[in-house]
Amino acid sequence: MAIVLTTKETEVEQFQAALSEKVTRLADAQSVHEFLEKDPRESLLIVGHLVPMGVAADISRRYRLIRPGLGILVMRDLIDVPSLSEALNSGIRELVSTDDANALLQAVKRSAQLSAEIAALDATQENVSSGKTVLVFGAKGGCGKTTIATNLALALADDGKKRVCLVDFDLEFGDVAISLSLSPEVTLSAAVKMAGGLDRKAVESLITKYKKGLDVVIAPTKPSEAEFISPEIAVDLLQHLRQMYDYVIIDAAPSFTEITLRCFEMADIYQLITTLDVPSVKNLKVAIDTLDALGYPRSKWHVVLNRSDANVGLSIKDVEDLLGVEIGTLLPSSREVPAALNSGHTMWESQRSHPFTASIEHLAGNITGKKAAVKHTTKRGWLAESKK
Numbered sequence: 573m574a575i576v577l578t579t580k581e582t583e584v585e586q587f588q589a590a591l592s593e594k595v596t597r598l599a600d601a602q603s604v605h606e607f608l609e610k611d612p613r614e615s616l617l618i619v620g621h622l623v624p625m626g627v628a629a630d631i632s633r634r635y636r637l638i639r640p641g642l643g644i645l646v647m648r649d650l651i652d653v654p655s656l657s658e659a660l661n662s663g664i665r666e667l668v669s670t671d672d673a674n675a676l677l678q679a680v681k682r683s684a685q686l687s688a689e690i691a692a693l694d695a696t697q698e699n700v701s702s703g704k705t706v707l708v709f710g711a712k713g714g715c716g717k718t719t720i721a722t723n724l725a726l727a728l729a730d731d732g733k734k735r736v737c738l739v740d741f742d743l744e745f746g747d748v749a750i751s752l753s754l755s756p757e758v759t760l761s762a763a764v765k766m767a768g769g770l771d772r773k774a775v776e777s778l779i780t781k782y783k784k785g786l787d788v789v790i791a792p793t794k795p796s797e798a799e800f801i802s803p804e805i806a807v808d809l810l811q812h813l814r815q816m817y818d819y820v821i822i823d824a825a826p827s828f829t830e831i832t833l834r835c836f837e838m839a840d841i842y843q844l845i846t847t848l849d850v851p852s853v854k855n856l857k858v859a860i861d862t863l864d865a866l867g868y869p870r871s872k873w874h875v876v877l878n879r880s881d882a883n884v885g886l887s888i889k890d891v892e893d894l895l896g897v898e899i900g901t902l903l904p905s906s907r908e909v910p911a912a913l914n915s916g917h918t919m920w921e922s923q924r925s926h927p928f929t930a931s932i933e934h935l936a937g938n939i940t941g942k943k944a945a946v947k948h949t950t951k952r953g954w955l956a957e958s959k960k
Contacts, residue, residue, distance in 0.1 A: 574680070577604055577628075578620030587618060590673040591680060601627055605867025608635070614642065615687040616680065621647040621670040625655055629662035636663030637807045638837050641690040643683030645676070703735075703817045705810065706939060707839035709824045709832070711855035715845045716878040718747045719909060719919075721823040723929070724843070726920040727936035729785030734818040737779070739789040741806065741835060742825045743798035746791025749780075753916040756780055756790040761797045763805050770805065775812040787817075806831045810838050819939070826855075828862060836868055841939060844875045846895075848886045853894050860895060873897065874938065879905035901935050904928050 575596045576587050584597045595618070598604050608614060619628040628646045635642050643665045648655055651667045659667050665686070666679045708724065710717035725738040740748035740760075749756050758778060766774045779787045789809070792798055813820045822839065824832050836842065842863075846856040856875075863873075877891060880902035892899055904927045912919050919929045 573614075574616040574618055575604070575607060575614060576618045576620060577601070577623055577631075579622050580620060583620050583622075586673075587676075590676050601631055602865070602867050604631060605634075606869075608639070608642070609867070609869050612639075615691075616683055617642060617644045618676075618680075619644065619646040621649050625658055628664060629658050632659075632662040632664045634837065637804065637834070641687045643687050645679050645683060647676070703814045703819055704841070704939065705814060705820045705822065705839045706841045706843060707822045707824055707835050708843045708845065709836075709859070710826050710845035710852075711859040712846075712852045713745075713826050715826075715847045715852050716903070716909075717826065717845050718742070718751050718823055719913065720843065720845060720876065720878065720903070720932070720935075721821055722748060722751050723918050723920045723932045724936055725786055725819075725821045726918060727932050728819045728821070728939065729783075732784035734785060735787075735816070736785060736819045736821065737787045737789060737813050737817045738782075738821045738823065739810070739813065740791035740823050741831055742823055743791050743801055743829075743831070744795040744825070746823065748788060748823055749790045749793075751913060752782055752788065752918070754780055754782065754788065754790065756793065759790045759792050759797075760801055760805075760809075761792040761794075763809065764797075764800045767802065767805050770808045770812065772812055772816070775809060775816070778809070789813075801831070803830045803834045807834050807838065810835070828859070833866075836863070836866075840872065841874060842868075842872050843935075844873060845878055846875070846891065847878050848880065848882050848884050848891065850886070853886070853891055857895055860897065870897075874900040876901045876903060876935065878903045881905055900938070901931065903931050903935075 573594055573596060574591065575598055576584060577598050579599060584595060587595050598607060604617065632644045645666050645668055646659065646664055647670045648667050649670050651669060655667060665683050668676045668679050708717055708721040721738060725736050728734060729736040738748060740746035758780065760778065763770060763778055778789050780790055782788050810820060822835050824835055844856060846852045875895065875897055877888060877899045880888060882905045888899060906928055908923060908926060909919055909928055912922050919926055920932060923929055
């Protein structure tokens, strides 16, 4: 059953008559995103002639890499060179004349054949395990995003029991290497020359070993090199890493770059970081509203309040009220956290029994499912797990 994006209800009858089957009508792009999130098997989207070409192209760009089996056909009253160019660049499969029912039927058959071939290719890889991807995102610098990402990666590695890869996609100002005291011989910049040919061997050449169970892909050392790393490289890299590791942790840039958006599309869980200050909460509120507008499912969200016991005039309830979502995990403030960073060690490695480390362990437990999702607090209020 196809889905149809159209603002005109009467078009649905025309599509059903042309295809001889029932179709589902959706009125806007947001509804398309929500429908596709719920039904990963849907393989055909037809975009009506009244929907702007830019809307159809944006939808196609979003799904062409993460869901290549989805065929998008666009109806146009006039098929001109600009429309053909935009369709080609965005990955739209075909443009079809509005008044040509037979052309639509043939385009649907061709799209179904291609989708079936892609599904068959995917089926050959079913026995290959796919790791869980966790995105760590802070909408404002200085919220402790990288500290959380590095310690969380170590917690998930579980002293070498699991294979974890930490990817620094804060391409201009990434701090993963310095946080782990690494002197990289290779960074993501090396992937630029491999664009379009990034296989497993090439991916392995980008990896820096940290310790048993944890590997790292390091951001460019020069901010000027970041612009050459395309979203296609990022997606290709993550697809390979998910087949190679139990967990892939993404330390994302604190802004909605195109690469960050691709990471949101591919991630299984979002760790959304904020602190007890108005600018940080405000920025995360804007980010949350943006995620809602783009149709990213709230089921993936997990809000983390760092330095949650700081006495700065804001309460945890204030933050929840401002954000409009519940906080899932509280991390305590401590002088020992920056002290560990300055000494070249992570809290996970140097102070395993510290309250901050214990809360990171519970945060990891929420991801692995090893711990019950029950809220815990102490007099300092430093520990909380996901609330149902």
